[in-house]
Amino acid sequence: MTPFALLVKPVGAACNIACDYCFYREKSALYPHGPALMPDAVLERMLDTYLALPFDAYSVIFQGGEPLLAGLPFLRRANDLAKRRLAAGKTLNLSIQTNATLMTRETARFFAHEGWLVGVSADGPASVHDAHRRTASGEGTHAAVLRGLDALRAANCDYNILVLVTRANVQMPDRIYRYVRDELGGTWQQYTDHLESLALPEWDDFLCGILDTWLADGDPGRVSVRNIDAA
Numbered sequence: 052m053t054p055f056a057l058l059v060k061p062v063g064a065a066c067n068i069a070c071d072y073c074f075y076r077e078k079s080a081l082y083p084h085g086p087a088l089m090p091d092a093v094l095e096r097m098l099d100t101y102l103a104l105p106f107d108a109y110s111v112i113f114q115g116g117e118p119l120l121a122g123l124p125f126l127r128r129a130n131d132l133a134k135r136r137l138a139a140g141k142t143l144n145l146s147i148q149t150n151a152t153l154m155t156r157e158t159a160r161f162f163a164h165e166g167w168l169v170g171v172s173a174d175g176p177a178s179v180h181d182a183h184r185r186t187a188s189g190e191g192t193h194a195a196v197l198r199g200l201d202a203l204r205a206a207n208c209d210y211n212i213l214v215l216v217t218r219a220n221v222q223m224p225d226r227i228y229r230y231v232r233d234e235l236g237g238t239w240q241q242y243t244d245h246l247e248s249l250a251l252p253e254w255d256d257f258l259c260g261i262l263d264t265w266l267a268d269g270d271p272g273r274v275s276v277r278n279i280d281a282a
Contacts, residue, residue: 056110057101061089061121061129068117068150069187072217072245075116088121091128098133108142119153123161130165146170148213150184151199152192156206159199163208171200172213173235175220175227182219200235211239211277221253224260232274241277 064078065087102109111133113126130145137143147162148170162169173196174180181191203210212231214220220227231237242261244254258278265276 152195154199159206212237
């Protein structure tokens with residue numbers, strides 16, 4: 052059997068912000084009585100089944116919606132269950148993809164202590180990020196993301212930055228790359244395209260711009276860009 056990562060959405064489509072480009076928001080209608088949290092029995096069965104597969108290494112990624120809505124107690128239970136079930140000689144990578152607006156210092160310390168990798172979604176400077184990533188009342192979320200990153204840095208927690216490339220930032224690859232590196236501390240970066248708003252040549256030009264800037268700034272070996280690593 053080919054090893055695979057397990058992508059877990061513990062609160063489904065529930066999210067504390069309302070990005071206008073989100074394809075998943077409408078799925079919240081599947082829960083007419085409000086957000087549903089994965090029951091412990093399901094969590095335990097899921098991890099037991101996955102960790103019983105004949106792999107040498109396992110990867111569990113918590114995503115959403117906004118997975119921090121599941122709460123720190125849930126994440127602690129998931130962490131403890133998975134590590135107790137892991138067979139001797141096997142390895143386990145735990146990670147979470149978050150908008151970071153709900154990140155607290157306690158949660159950041161937990162991730163750092165337990166060795167989780169935290170992926171933070173951020174699209175660039177406030178003028179770019181807040182063009183799409185707003186609360187339901189229309190407020191920008193950039194400042195809250197910065198507070199979340201401060202908590203992660205204070206805890207010495209490993210994190211990377213995921214940038215969604217849209218009309219708001221596709222023409223500025225050099226600016227976005229340097230902002231993520233210098234202002235957000237993103238020495239691990241990843242870019243993904245919003246296909247609904249971009250033409251393929253625009254996405255290609257953006258990636259070439261990232262590569263050119265990465266090379267011009269002497270960053271090979273210092274900054275990891277997943278798109279470049281994969282190529």
